[in-house]
Amino acid sequence: MSFNLRCGSGNDDRHLGNIISMIVVGSVLLVTFFVYDTKFARVPILSKQFIKNKSIVAASWIGFLDFVSVGPL
Numbered sequence: 383m384s385f386n387l388r389c390g391s392g393n394d395d396r397h398l399g400n401i402i403s404m405i406v407v408g409s410v411l412l413v414t415f416f417v418y419d420t421k422f423a424r425v426p427i428l429s430k431q432f433i434k435n436k437s438i439v440a441a442s443w444i445g446f447l448d449f450v451s452v453g454p455l
Contacts, residue, residue, distance in 0.1 A: 419426045432438050 416428075419428055
């Protein structure tokens with residue numbers, strides 16, 4: 383098995399379908415989780431008191447944006 387050590391090496395479009403499918407499947411699973419958690423779960427993971435609290439939502443967005451801003455290493 384060979385490992386490519388160079389990131390973004392030329393026009394390599396063969397992995398584009400993999401990336402698009404992972405984004406689509408991840409988005410569908412995330413929406414499915416939120417619908418299940420809010421409508422059908424007996425004990426929800428994300429309770430409504432956390433979602434309505436502005437401090438928790440702001441801290442979550444800051445953490446998410448900090449994670450996304452690092453980019454590929």
